[in-house]
Amino acid sequence: MLATVQLLALVIFIATYILIIDERIHRAVAAMAGAAVVVFLGIVPWDSMLEHIDFGTIFLLMGMMIIINVSRQSGLFEYIAIRTAKLAKGSPIMVLILFSVVTAIVSAFLDNVTTVLLLTPMLLYITKLMNLNPVPFLMAEIISSNVGGAATLIGDPPNIMIASSAGLTFNEFITTMGPIAAVDMVLVLIIFLVIYGRSMKVTKEEKEVITKTINNLDEQAAITDTRLFKKAIAVILMVVVLFFTHSSIGTYLHVIFPFVDPSLALEPAEVALIGAAVILIWSRVQPDEIFEKIEWTALFFFAGLFIIVGALVNTGIVEMVSQYMISMVSTQFEAMFVIAWFAAFASAIVDNIPLTAALIPLIHDLSGTMDVYPLWWALSLGACMGGNGTAIAASANIVVLGAAAREGVAITFMQFMKIGMLTLVVTVAVGLVMLYAMFGML
Amino acid sequence: MTYYEGLIKRRFKDLISSKYEAIQKEYSEYILSEEEMRPHEIKKILLPLDFSVTEVSESICELLSVYENATVTLTFITDEQIHEIIRASLDDAAAEEFIRKKEDYGERLLDDYEHCLTSRNIPCRRRMILGNKQQDILKIAPDFDMVVLPKCFASNHPDSCEISGDAIILAQLLGQPTIIF
Numbered sequence: 001m002l003a004t005v006q007l008l009a010l011v012i013f014i015a016t017y018i019l020i021i022d023e024r025i026h027r028a029v030a031a032m033a034g035a036a037v038v039v040f041l042g043i044v045p046w047d048s049m050l051e052h053i054d055f056g057t058i059f060l061l062m063g064m065m066i067i068i069n070v071s072r073q074s075g076l077f078e079y080i081a082i083r084t085a086k087l088a089k090g091s092p093i094m095v096l097i098l099f100s101v102v103t104a105i106v107s108a109f110l111d112n113v114t115t116v117l118l119l120t121p122m123l124l125y126i127t128k129l130m131n132l133n134p135v136p137f138l139m140a141e142i143i144s145s146n147v148g149g150a151a152t153l154i155g156d157p158p159n160i161m162i163a164s165s166a167g168l169t170f171n172e173f174i175t176t177m178g179p180i181a182a183v184d185m186v187l188v189l190i191i192f193l194v195i196y197g198r199s200m201k202v203t204k205e206e207k208e209v210i211t212k213t214i215n216n217l218d219e220q221a222a223i224t225d226t227r228l229f230k231k232a233i234a235v236i237l238m239v240v241v242l243f244f245t246h247s248s249i250g251t252y253l254h255v256i257f258p259f260v261d262p263s264l265a266l267e268p269a270e271v272a273l274i275g276a277a278v279i280l281i282w283s284r285v286q287p288d289e290i291f292e293k294i295e296w297t298a299l300f301f302f303a304g305l306f307i308i309v310g311a312l313v314n315t316g317i318v319e320m321v322s323q324y325m326i327s328m329v330s331t332q333f334e335a336m337f338v339i340a341w342f343a344a345f346a347s348a349i350v351d352n353i354p355l356t357a358a359l360i361p362l363i364h365d366l367s368g369t370m371d372v373y374p375l376w377w378a379l380s381l382g383a384c385m386g387g388n389g390t391a392i393a394a395s396a397n398i399v400v401l402g403a404a405a406r407e408g409v410a411i412t413f414m415q416f417m418k419i420g421m422l423t424l425v426v427t428v429a430v431g432l433v434m435l436y437a438m439f440g441m442l
Numbered sequence: 443m444t445y446y447e448g449l450i451k452r453r454f455k456d457l458i459s460s461k462y463e464a465i466q467k468e469y470s471e472y473i474l475s476e477e478e479m480r481p482h483e484i485k486k487i488l489l490p491l492d493f494s495v496t497e498v499s500e501s502i503c504e505l506l507s508v509y510e511n512a513t514v515t516l517t518f519i520t521d522e523q524i525h526e527i528i529r530a531s532l533d534d535a536a537a538e539e540f541i542r543k544k545e546d547y548g549e550r551l552l553d554d555y556e557h558c559l560t561s562r563n564i565p566c567r568r569r570m571i572l573g574n575k576q577q578d579i580l581k582i583a584p585d586f587d588m589v590v591l592p593k594c595f596a597s598n599h600p601d602s603c604e605i606s607g608d609a610i611i612l613a614q615l616l617g618q619p620t621i622i623f
Contacts (some may be wrong), residue, residue, distance in 0.1 A: 287513075297456070399454065401450050410447075
C-alpha cells in the first residue's frame with residue numbers, strides 16, 4: 001500500500017508527464033511546475049534539490065549549444081546540405097542514401113534537432129525539384145537522426161543523461177553503440193529502399209535538369225563568414241578529439257607536460273564547456289548574442305524532470321518498482337530484454353527524454369542485485385531507437401514533421417507509425433542481439 | 443485540425459519557436475522559391491534612360507546578352523514638367539531650346555547604348571518620350587517582361603547619388619522582375 005507522500009509524488013509525476021506529452025503548456029513550464037510542487041510539499045527538500053539535478057547533463061548540453069550556435073552563424077550546416085545535394089547527382093535513391101548517412105553522422109556528433117532543422121529545408125527543396133513525394137525522404141532523415149544519435153555519448157539527450165549518471169565514457173559509447181548504430185543504419189536504408197525504391201524514379205532528362213539546378217547552388221555562398229567557418233570546423237574537430245581522449249587525457253598530456261597527473265580525466269561536460277570557451281574566445285562572436293540562443297527552456301526542462309524523478313527516488317517508489325522488477329527478472333539477460341523493449345515502446349509514447357530520466361534511478365537501484373553495466377546499454381538502445389516509434393517519440397521527429405507541415409507536406413500519425421514501428425522493432429531486436437553478443441550472453 | 447496536428451504544431455512551436463523562419467530566410471538567399479523556380483521567359487526588356495545617365499554601362503549590356511532572343515527597348519524620357527516650368531517662367535523659345543538640348547543628349551546616349559547592345563547581337567529599339575519619368579514607366583512597363591533601371595534614374599545629382607528615390611519607388615511598384623544597375 002502506498003503512503004500519502006508516495007501517492008502524492010506519483011500523482012505529480014504522472015500529471016507532469018501527461019502535461020509534457022500533451023504540450024498544451026510548454027514542457028519546460030510543466031516540468032518546472034511539477035518540480036515546484038514537489039519542493040513546495042517538501043517531498044524533495046530545498047537543501048537536497050540540487051543533488052537531484054544532473055549538472056553533467058545540463059552543462060554538456062549547454063556547452064554543445066554554444067558550439068553549435070556559433071558554428072551555425074558561419075553557414076556550416078547549409079554548406080553541408082548543399083554539398084550533400086550535389087553529391088547525389090540528381091538520383092533520388094542517392095539523395096535518400098546520402099542525406100540519411102550525412103544526417104546520421106552529423107547527429108552522432110552534434111545535436112539532432114539542429115541537424116534535422118538545417119537539413120530539412122534542403123531536402124524539401126530537392127524533392128520539389130525531383131517532383132517526388134517527400135515523405136520517404138523526410139522519414140529516412142528522422143530515423144537516421146535517431147539511429148545516428150545512438151552511436152555516441154553526445155549524439156542524443158538520452159545518451160548524455162545515461163553517460164552522465166552512470167559515468168560512461170565517450171569511447172565506451174562509440175565502441176558499444178557505434179557498431180549497433182552502423183548496422184541499424186544499413187538495415188534502415190535497406191528497409192527504405194525495399195519499400196520506396198520503386199517509386200523513386202526520374203527520367204534521364206529530368207535527372208539532367210535536377211543535376212543542373214542543384215549544381216547551380218553555390219555552397220560557397222552559404223558560408224557567411226569564411227574565417228568563422230574554418231574556426232568552427234577546427235573547434236568541432238578539437239572537441240571530438242577531446243571526447244575520444246577525455247577519460248585518459250592525463251596519459252597523453254603527461255607525455256608532453258610531465259607535471260600533469262597521468263590519472264587526470266575530463267568529464268564530458270568539461271569537454272563541451274572547454275570547446276564552448278575556445279570557440280567564443282577565438283571567434284570573437286558577441287557572447288550575449290550566443291548566450292541568448294542557448295535553449296534555456298530545454299535546460300530548465302531537464303532540471304525540472306530531474307527534480308520530479310528525484311521525488312520518486314526520495315519517496316521510495318523507484319525502489320519499489322526495482323524490487324518488483326527484480327522479482328520478475330532473475331538474470332542480466334532478462335533485465336536487458338525488459339529494459340530495452342520497455343524503453344523502446346514507452347519512448348514511443350512518452351518521448352525518450354522524460355522516459356530516460358525516470359529509468360536511470362531505477363537501474364541505479366538494481367545495482368544491489370546485479371551488475372547493471374550492460375543494462376545502461378540496453379536503456380540507451382531502447383530510448384534512442386524508441387524515438388523512431390511514433391511521430392512524437394523524439395524531438396527530431398517533431399522538428400521535421402513541423403517543418404514539413406509548414407511546407408504543406410503532411411505525414412499522418414499512422415503513416416509515421418507504420419514505418420516507425422517497423423524500424424523500431426528491427427533496430428532494437430538487432431541491437432539487442434549485438435549487445436548480448438558483446439557481453440557474452442549468447 | 444486533429445489532436446495530432448495540433449500537438450505537432452504546439453511541440454514544434456515550443457522546440458523551435460522562430461528559428462525555422464530565420465533558417466528559411468537564410469536558405470532563401472541561395473535557394474530559389476517555388477515562384478522563382480518556374481521558368482520565366484524574358485522576351486521584351488525595357489531600359490529607361492534620362493539625363494542622369496552619363497555613360498554607357500558595358501556590364502549591363504553584358505548581362506542582358508544572357509537573355510537569348512530578347513529585344514531591348516531603350517527609352518529616353520525628358521521631364522515634361524520642367525519643360526512647362528521653363529515655358530511659363532521664360533518663353534517658348536527657351537522651352538524649345540531645353541527640349542532640343544535634351545533630345546540631342548538623348549540621341550547620343552541612345553546611339554551609345556544601341557551600339558553597346560547590337561555589338562553583342564542584342565536586338566534593340568529606341569524611343570524618345572516627353573513625359574513623367576515615374577508615371578510613364580509604370581504605364582508602359584506592363585508590356586515588357588523585365589525592366590532594367592539605372593540606379594540614379596531621375597536624380598538631379600547623378601554624380602553624388604547612391605540610388606535615386608524614383609529608382610527605389612519604381613523597383614517597389616513594378617510587377618516585373620527589375621534590375622537596378
